[in-house]
Amino acid sequence: MRMTKWILGFALIITSNLVSTVQALPTLIHNVKGYTFADGELVEFDSLLFENDTVIAYGSHDELAKQAKASISIDGKGATLLPGLTDAHGHVLGLGLNLMRVDLRGIDSLEQTLQTIEDYAKANTELRWIQGRGWNQVLWAKKEFPTKQMLDRFISERPVWLSRIDGHAGWANSKALELAGITKDTADPAGGKIIKDEQGEPTGVLIDAAMELVENQIPELNQMERRTALELAFDHMLKLGITSVHDAGVDFDTYKLMLEMAKQQQIPVRLYGMLSGSDPRLETMLKLGKVELPFLKFRSVKLYSDGALGSRGAALLAPYSDDPDNKGLLLTTEKKLAEDLNLITQYGFQANVHAIGDAANRLVLDAFAKLPEEQSANVLRHRIEHAQVVALDDIPRFAELNIIASMQPTHATSDMNMAGDRLGNERLKGAYAWRKMREHNVLIAAGSDFPVELANPFLGIHAAVTRQNSENQPEGGWLPGEKLDRAETMKAFTIDAAYSAFWEDEVGSLEASKKADFILVDKDVFTVEAEQLDDVQVLQTWVGGKRLN
Known part of the structure; x- marks a missing residue:
């Protein structure tokens, strides 16, 4: 009965005019x-005319003032006006939760990381679990994984769980x-690893699927917590100029x-x-069909094929250069991936598959190649998320x-201090290879992967242009x-990202009849020094x- 009521409510949502x-x-x-972009080309203007939520025209002030004699006039005071930016890969609930929990991102010493955790625990004595995200051992002096003993010294009565910056x-x-x-006798789960010391004791660090052993507790x-996290994330994105976001993995409750x-x-x-x-x-969720609302779409599914490079979980064709007995982890077998893609595409949904290592990218490309035409990327615009090492x-x-x-783009500048060690010089030729992708006419949808990286899209724009x-x-x-030029970069954060979400007819540019989603910024992104x-x-x-911000 509860499910029936929920489905009826769902039908009302779909038919409601919002x-x-x-x-x-x-x-x-x-x-x-x-x-803005018009027919794929960059164009300039000094005025924008819109009514309610829809763009009427862009152009010169004199022309548009004649076109709309009775209008509300706003002086932009020389600011730069851009189409609203899209983050084509983020984790909205994760971003909100990150804003609610201890943030360890960018801390370049183990000592300061531990101090930050201790301070947070002391300030939040009511919490049953101490949770956070963002630690990165590569930034620390010894570049070694941390241990449970480091946390036990000051938090022993409450459980602590802290995700690495990459979430893997x-x-x-x-x-x-x-x-x-989890004890010394606990075996590694499929697709995961429990790091153990020389005596076989678990150190406290868990990789990929092994993380679920703790997270399930x-x-x-x-x-209320879920709604608060979403609201915090929405507010944060709007302040950063993000008007559209692709949420990479939404569970049923969310x-x-x-x-x-x-x-x-x-x-x-x-x-x-x-x-x-x-x-x-x-x-x-698939049986309930595609959701097409003014501010919400569901017509894609997020899958995983492997882990991350930093934790040596990305699946490689040959062993890691700095770990010759390790090729990483495939989280999904060839058979299971084919079954998942067949299920998803039979319902007409786009498949967006996480693939970081070259073995994982090849596995996913092979699987996409075997889909029949009506279920292929030609129809459903399938995506590979990250495509880091190809x-x-x-x-x-x-x-x-x-x-x-x-x-x-910011994955490249975050990973550059360890990618060479992991891959060696030859494999780097296909790593974070934006220019090679564009030379082969591959459409790039740009994002941040927040909260793995900061959500600010201008950090990504800077990274793409400057490396x-x-x-x-x-x-x-x-x-x-592998640098991109500024027009290519802005397309990846606007119209091309919109295309990758079947939204190019409504957002991504400021052409007539599209939605009036735009931002004003303090610098001309096409003329300012790239370093700025x-x-x-x-x-x-x-x-x-x-205006929402």
């Missing part, structure tokens, strides 16, 4: 340095290991909540959700199969031959003709 019918005078924003490894104290039943979020929030017009950014392929209720022979296959490369981190290092850029691109500040964010 677009306001209140009419208003057209709005003319002038005195701006405006940019976790760090637990002894209490958390005890609750999970953490109390589930209640509805799916239901997002539908309810959309019904109540409480989702302020355009959210393209990928259903979580690991959710046991995936087929239930064998050179496989790069042209993305275009041949019409596979979208959903890539995150440098926020300190503008290394000089000249890391593997500088990550310093761009968002002044205003408009979604559907309404």
Whole structure:
């Protein structure tokens, strides 16, 4: 009975008209340095005219003022106006939870990491679990994985669980290991690894599927916590100029909540959700069909093929250069991937598959190649998420199969301090290879993978153009031959990202009849020194003709 009521509610959501019918005078924003893409080409303008939530035209102030004599006029004061930015790969609930928990990102010493955890635990004595994310042992002096003993010294009565920055490894104290039943006799689960010391004792670090042993012990979020996390994430994105986001893996409970929030017009950014392929209720969500609402779409599924490079979980064709007995982990077998793709595509859903290592990328490309035409990327616009390390022979296959490369520029600048060690010079030729992808006419949808990386899209724009981190290092850029130019980069964060979510007819550019989603920023991204691109500040964010920041 409860499921029947929920499905009826779902039907009401689908048929509801969530677009306001209140009419208003057209709005003319002038005195701006405006940019958009039209038919794939970059164009400039100084004024934008829109009515309610829809663009009427862009062009010169004189022309548009004549076109709309009675209008609300806003002086842009010389700011740069851009289409609203899309983050084509983020984790919205994860971002919100990250804003609620201890943040260890970017801390470059083990000592300071531990101090930050201790301070958070002391300030949040009511929490049953101490949770956080962002530690990265590569930034520490010894570059070694941490241990449970380091946490036990100051947190022994409450369980502690801290995800590595890439989300593919976790760090637990002894209490958390005890609750999970992890001892020296516990075997590695399929697709995961329990790191053990020389005596065979678990150290406290768990890789990929082994993380679930601890995570399954953490109390589930209640509805209020889940809603609060989403609201925090939405507010954070709007401040950064993100008007559209592709959520890479939405579980059933979050799916239901997002539908309810959309019904109540409480989702302020355009959210393209990928259903979580690991959710046991995936087929239930698929059977309910595609969701096509003004601010919420569900018509894709997120799958995993391997782990991450930093934790040596990415699946490689040959062993790691710095770990000759290890080729990483395939999280999905060839048979299981084929079964998953067949299920997803039979319902007409797009498949977006996480693949980081060259073996994983080849596995996914091979699987996509075997799909019949009506289930292929030619129809359903399938994507490979990350496409970080690709064998050179496989790069042209993305275009041949019409596979979208959903890539995150800041991954390159975050990983450059260890990628060479992991891969060696020869494999680096196909790593983070944005220029090679574009030379083969592969469409790139750009994102951040927040909260793995910071959500600020201008950090990604800077990384794509300079191949440098926020300190503008290394000089000249890391593997500088893979740089993108500014127009290519902005397309990847706007119109091309919109295409990868079947949203190109409504957002991604400011052409007539599209939604009035745009931002005002303090620097001209096409003329400012490239080193300053990550310093761009968002002044205003408009979604559907309404200023939300």
